[in-house]
Amino acid sequence: MSHYDVLICGAGVAGLTLARVLAAQGRRVLVVDKQTRDSMVHKGELLQPRSLQVLDDLGALPALRDREALVAHRLVCCRPSGEEIAPLDYRLLPGPFNYCLVHHYHAITAAIGHELGPRVEIRRGTRLAALHEDSSGRVRGARLVEGGEVRQDVTATLTVGCDGASSRARSEAGIGVTRQPYEHHLVGIDLADGSGLGRDIAAHLTARGLRLLLPMPGGRARLYVQASPAECRELRRDRRRWTERLLADVPALEVVAGSLRADAVRPQLRTAVRLTAHSWTRPGLALLGDAAHCVHPMAGQGMNSAIADAWSLGAALGEVDRFRAAEVDAALERYRAAGEHRMAYVCRLSHNLATLFTDTSPRTRLLGRYLLRRNRTNRRLQFLLTYNMSGLGVHRFTTRDRLVQFGLIPDRRAGEIPAVRAGRVSTSTRRRRP
Numbered sequence: 001m002s003h004y005d006v007l008i009c010g011a012g013v014a015g016l017t018l019a020r021v022l023a024a025q026g027r028r029v030l031v032v033d034k035q036t037r038d039s040m041v042h043k044g045e046l047l048q049p050r051s052l053q054v055l056d057d058l059g060a061l062p063a064l065r066d067r068e069a070l071v072a073h074r075l076v077c078c079r080p081s082g083e084e085i086a087p088l089d090y091r092l093l094p095g096p097f098n099y100c101l102v103h104h105y106h107a108i109t110a111a112i113g114h115e116l117g118p119r120v121e122i123r124r125g126t127r128l129a130a131l132h133e134d135s136s137g138r139v140r141g142a143r144l145v146e147g148g149e150v151r152q153d154v155t156a157t158l159t160v161g162c163d164g165a166s167s168r169a170r171s172e173a174g175i176g177v178t179r180q181p182y183e184h185h186l187v188g189i190d191l192a193d194g195s196g197l198g199r200d201i202a203a204h205l206t207a208r209g210l211r212l213l214l215p216m217p218g219g220r221a222r223l224y225v226q227a228s229p230a231e232c233r234e235l236r237r238d239r240r241r242w243t244e245r246l247l248a249d250v251p252a253l254e255v256v257a258g259s260l261r262a263d264a265v266r267p268q269l270r271t272a273v274r275l276t277a278h279s280w281t282r283p284g285l286a287l288l289g290d291a292a293h294c295v296h297p298m299a300g301q302g303m304n305s306a307i308a309d310a311w312s313l314g315a316a317l318g319e320v321d322r323f324r325a326a327e328v329d330a331a332l333e334r335y336r337a338a339g340e341h342r343m344a345y346v347c348r349l350s351h352n353l354a355t356l357f358t359d360t361s362p363r364t365r366l367l368g369r370y371l372l373r374r375n376r377t378n379r380r381l382q383f384l385l386t387y388n389m390s391g392l393g394v395h396r397f398t399t400r401d402r403l404v405q406f407g408l409i410p411d412r413r414a415g416e417i418p419a420v421r422a423g424r425v426s427t428s429t430r431r432r433r434p
Helices: 013-024 049-057 061-066 105-112 168-172 229-237 239-249 251-261 302-318 325-358 362-374 379-390 399-405
Strands: 002-009 029-033 070-072 074-078 084-089 100-102 120-124 126-133 139-146 150-161 177-191 201-206 209-216 220-227 268-277 285-287 416-421 424-431
Touching: 002 013, 002 139, 013 029, 013 105, 013 120, 013 302, 029 126, 049 061, 049 100, 049 302, 061 105, 070 209, 084 362, 084 379, 100 209, 126 150, 126 168, 150 168, 150 325, 168 285, 177 229, 177 251, 177 325, 201 251, 201 362, 209 251, 209 325, 220 229, 220 251, 229 239, 239 251, 268 325, 285 325, 302 325, 325 362, 325 379, 379 399, 379 416
Parallel strands: 002 029, 002 150, 029 120, 074 201, 150 285
Antiparallel strands: 070 100, 074 084, 126 139, 139 150, 177 220, 177 268, 201 209, 209 220, 416 424
């Protein structure tokens, strides 16, 4: 029976980031994934500044740049016509990582998994069948199935589930979840020609919901369309009619109309759901990424939270001198406490942004547009929201900030950008020229 320090189930962004951290610590790691190869999935295109910091520290950022990842400085909320309502400008952030990178998910995982070193073994086409436990109930490894037939038992001091929202590791560990689906789906469409787009990520806010357009490497683009169940059924029945109505509703999409109408376009349907595992850990086992938590895909936090999880767990394990069960379980408790606290805020932020952008009720739409227009020139509030989304830290909005947002009191510091110290926003400010 083979033994590893860590068995990682799932070779996505979370699993490969953790493997990279552990390799630097000299751990022996096995990564398994049920997929035999990477596929073109519509998710995880946007790397926030904090994720770029992590990947830079791990030496993975050059490989991502070599794959021609696009730099994006702004996420812009727009009318269907393309008229700008309000921007989030990452150039307001301090430090070298005041931008995002955009790429396909498979390219990001390839960059993170590049040259992991001899201590990391990756087996594709291999899935978790069952967890093994010792007499105390501590997880001590797993039974793996390769190619649907070959079974192998491996032992590991730590087993990590990075295997997505329907996590087998989580299920086998007996950890329940709270699942809250949104009332809409997301239709993802790859577009062959995005050459007419700039570098901004455009969030078009319409009466039917959000239409998010991202420029992609190689002159391509990706479009996400919020769709009700009825609209999804219409898409299946008559894609051309559905496409023409989309173009009529959002004139700004005319720049990609040729690609949208192409017969080769094959939309992918994604379910929008909030999911929280009842626990991130149990003795000998940890959950990362979508296995532990899911947020609305359009909030730009899912993949980045998975990277943060991997970095946090890796940091906790880095404090372990001897990789023994008791020390590892103590590290898991530190990871759980810090991670669940961090994600509680990220989940609230993601849900609030999703509601602002996707709620199609007249009252919420009017309120959302009012807030965006009202605060579009307030650089202080724009900075705070961008900073919170970036993953670089958290600055919770005060009651006074909320009153300013609603226009109930003036903001004499609207043109100032708060100073950031040790990952926190200080009360002092620094002034920048527009």
